[in-house]
C-alpha cells in the first residue's frame with residue numbers, strides 16, 4: 001500500500017540522516033552522519049514525484065538516473081539500484097557524501113517548493129554502501145579485452161573516472177599516483193568527518209578486482225618519465241589536479257604560524273592514517289586562537305579540523321557575505337553547530353606579529369557592482385580596520401593549476417591561467433595538443449568539484465576509446 005502512495009511527499013517530510021552527538025562529533029575524525037536505516041531510505045526515496053522531465057538529473061553533472069534508482073530503493077531493490085547508479089557514476093558513495101547537493105541535484109528538486117527536496121545524496125550513498133555490504137561487485141563478465149593499455153596519471157576522481165570507463169570497455173588502465181593511497185584530494189584533502197578513508201581503501205580493492213592496476217608512490221616526471229609512458233602505452237590520461245596555492249598578496253603571509261590550507265589538512269590526515277614521516281610535519285591547533293581566511297569548502301574543512309584538534313577558538317573571516325559564500329551551505333551549517341565563529345564582509349589586509357603571527361588585520365567590506373562573471377566584488381570601507389587576535393592563521397584562498405615542466409616538450413598546451421587545453425568537444429573529447437595525451441578534472445577546468453572531475457575523466461575515456469578505435 002505504501003508503494004502506491006503518490007502523496008508520500010506530503011505524509012513523510014524530508015528527513016536527513018541523523019547526525020552524531022555534537023559533543024562527540026567535535027572531537028572525532030569520523031563521519032558525522034549516521035547511515036540511513038533500510039525503512040528510512042525506502043520512505044525517503046518514495047517521496048520522489050518521478051517528474052516527467054527530472055531537473056535533478058539535468059543539474060547532476062554526471063546525469064545520474066535519479067528517479068529510477070530512487071524507485072528501486074523504495075521497492076527495496078538495492079542491487080539493481082547499485083548496478084544502475086554505477087552506469088553513470090564511478091564513485092556514487094563518495095558523491096553522496098561530498099557533493100554540494102543544495103546547489104546541484106537537490107537544489108533542482110521540484111519538492112523544494114514548500115515540501116523539502118528528496119534526500120538524493122544520502123540515498124545515493126546508502127545504495128552503494130548497502131550493496132557493497134551485501135557483497136555486490138560491478139558485473140564485468142561481459143567485458144572483452146581489446147589488448148590495449150592506457151596509463152592514467154593521478155588516482156583522483158578524474159583519473160578514477162577515466163580508468164573505470166576504460167576497464168569496462170576492455171582497455172587495461174594502469175593508474176600512477178605519487179601518493180601512497182588512491183583518491184587524490186578525496187584522501188589527502190577532504191577530512192574524515194565528511195568522508196572516511198576506508199571508503200577509498202575499499203574502492204581500491206573493488207577497482208583492483210575489476211582489473212585496474214595501481215602503481216602508487218610513483219611520480220611521473222621523477223620516478224617514471226612521460227617518454228616512458230608514451231612509449232609503453234597506447235594513450236595517456238592526465239588527471240593531476242591543481243596544487244599551486246593562491247596567495248593573498250598582503251604583508252605577513254610568511255610569518256611563522258601562518259599555514260597553507262592543504263599543508264594543514266594533509267598533515268592531519270597523514271597522522272590519522274599513519275603516513276606521517278616526522279612528528280614535526282603535524283600542525284597542532286590545540287588550545288590556539290585560530291583564524292581561517294576564506295569561504296569555500298577548503299576553509300570549512302580547516303575550520304572543523306581545528307575544532308577537532310581542540311583549538312581554543314576558531315574564527316572564519318570571509319570577504320563577502322553569507323549568501324555569497326562559494327562552499328556548500330550544509331557544511332557552513334555544520335561548522336557553525338560545531339562552534340566556528342563567522343565574520344562576514346571582512347577582507348584581510350595584513351598578518352601582523354613580532355617574529356610570529358599575533359593577529360590578522362582586516363577591513364570591513366560592502367558588496368559592489370557585479371563583475372564579468374556576475375559575482376559582486378567586495379569593496380573595502382575606509383576606516384573600518386580591526387585586528388583579529390590569532391596564534392595561528394590558515395589561508396584557504398584556493399588553488400591554481402600547476403603545469404608540469406614536460407608539458408611544453410610534449411605539445412601539451414595551457415591557457416593564460418595554466419589550465420591544460422583539452423576541449424570537451426571535438427573529434428576526440430578531452431584530447432590535448434599531443435594526440436596521444438588526454439586530460440580532465442581540475443587541471444583542465446580549474447579547481448572545482450569531485451563530481452565534475454569524475455564526469456570529465458569518464459568523458460575523456462570515451463575520447464580515448466574513439467581514438468584507439470575500440
Ligand code: FAD
Nearest residue numbers: 154156157158177178184185220241441442448449450453
Ligand atoms: P585531484 O583530486 O587533485 O587528484 C590528482 C591526483 O594526481 C593526486 O592524487 C596527485 O597526487 C596526482 N598527481 C599529480 N601529479 C602527479 C604526478 N606527476 N605523478 C603522479 N601523480 C600525480 N569537492 C567537492 O565536490 N566537495 C567537497 O566537499 C570538496 N571539498 C574539498 C576540500 C578540500 C580541502 C579541497 C582541497 C578540495 C575539495 N573539493 C571538494 C574539490 C575536489 O576535491 C576536487 O575538485 C577534485 O578532487 C579534483 O579531482 P582531480 O582528479 O582533478 O584532482
Ligand code: SF4
Nearest residue numbers: 060095099104105121
Ligand atoms: Fe547529486 Fe552529486 Fe549524486 Fe549527482 S552525483 S545525484 S549531484 S549527489
